[in-house]
Amino acid sequence: MSSRMNRISGESARSQSALHPHQAQSGQLRCRIYRRGRRGRKRTKYSAKFTEPADGIAPESCHPKNYKSQISNYKLLRLPIYPIRLYTFSMAKNWKTRLIHSDAKVPEGFRSLSTPVYRASTTLFKDIGSATDEWNQYEVGYTYGLYGTPTVLELAARVCELENGYRTLITPGGQAAISMVNFTYLKAGDHVLIPHSVYGPNRHFASHVLRRFGVDVSYYPPTVGRNGATQRPFESYFRENTRLVWCESPGSITMEVQDVPAIVEIAHRAGAMVVLDNTWAAGVYFDAFAHGIDITMQALTKYVGGHSDLLLGSITVRDKDAHEKLGAMHQLIGFAASPDDCSLALRGMKTMAVRLAAIEKSALALARWLADRPEVELVLHPALPSCPGHEFWKRDFTGSSGVFSIVFQRQLPREKVMAFVDALKLFGIGYSWGGVASLAMTYDFHGTPNRPDYSHRLARLNIGLEDADDLKADIEQALAALK
16 A cells, blocks of 8 residues: 555547456556665565557557556656556546545346345336336346246245245235235125135225225135035125135134135135135145145245244136236335345245144144143134044144144133233243244134134134244143142
8 A cells, every 4th residue: 555656637538449358447548667676675665557559659559557657658757656557547536526426336147045135216228229118027038126036936936836826925914915815806896705714804905995896705614515515505605806815714713624625615606716825834745736726825924934023925726817817916016125125034944844844743732732731722723623624634634834823722811811821930921923932822702793602712823943842842831720
């Protein structure tokens, strides 16, 4: 930094193109000059900046081999010199411009083990002719951040791969995915069928938004199927204008496992599409498309994210037509997903297999233990025979996750159920699930039509990655609060 240079000032760069690449900087002609001092002395470095070749000297004379013989043809000023930088300037710029339009270069070839986080709203085009606002970046290339940066599309591709679909769209939450499907396939005068056991916000959206837009909404028992688990056959729920059938298997809170193949068969025969909320199975324990589902969605907030620190959803389709329709709607309603959240979800996917395996083992052990407790009337875990639709879980699923519910004995008052949850030390009290920490929540079905007669006696547990014996001891001490 303390070395000095000789510099000739000037402005013109007409002959710049004829110079060696390392000799052109700042829109002017430059040459590096090295002069070695006497033995034992520090090497001195000079830099000369040329404006016009003098005395008929050709630009190539600036080559290092000609420095010594030609330098006398130029006027020099002695100015400070800084270490040679790893970049060059293509034009003269004020430092304020360089803050935004930098010509700095870094070494290429870096390969990270993790997917980089690409944040962007604006995407640059190579020329004005290639500029477009098309949303399908698989076909036209990257156009706008709303439609996904490489980080977002990487997550979409990996979810799609796990679910064996055609394409996946990422949304800013599971409820956003639900809403987008409804907005895409339903209009005023259409009819949609939703199971009574569906995720609460899905039901609320249908009742308070779809109906306001003129969509007919009906609910059906989640236990319907070919053999008619209910007295009313499933076919009787359909109308000429039925366009969409929702499934959620198992159902939120009450955990009914649906006969999805039977529902799909009847719905398709009636000309309706079938959408599945596949969050409980994390998109891996139930192969939706192999069982005839047309569209599947997940709250990636849960097991894919896995750490209770992000909000994301996904919609996966089986064919190009569905992808085109949903992609166009995604553009119109602006459901952009955060690249940072997508990066966290990509990280979560890497450990999802080991997390699910540990969670499944602990949840099954605790569910079986609770089934034998005198305080508990019923354990609603799909892998247990006590759960409605258990036979469909055995037939269609390849595993189970960590969310299940327990129903206390009928004589237990509401205050005691609440006291049980409050007494838990290792279970947090909060909504959502799928993270590493165990959670508990109570629900009251008193007076709710077409729902099981569990009243206030149901508590849902999300089993995390804590030691199973510790969780068991915690539940046991909380059960003591019931006495």
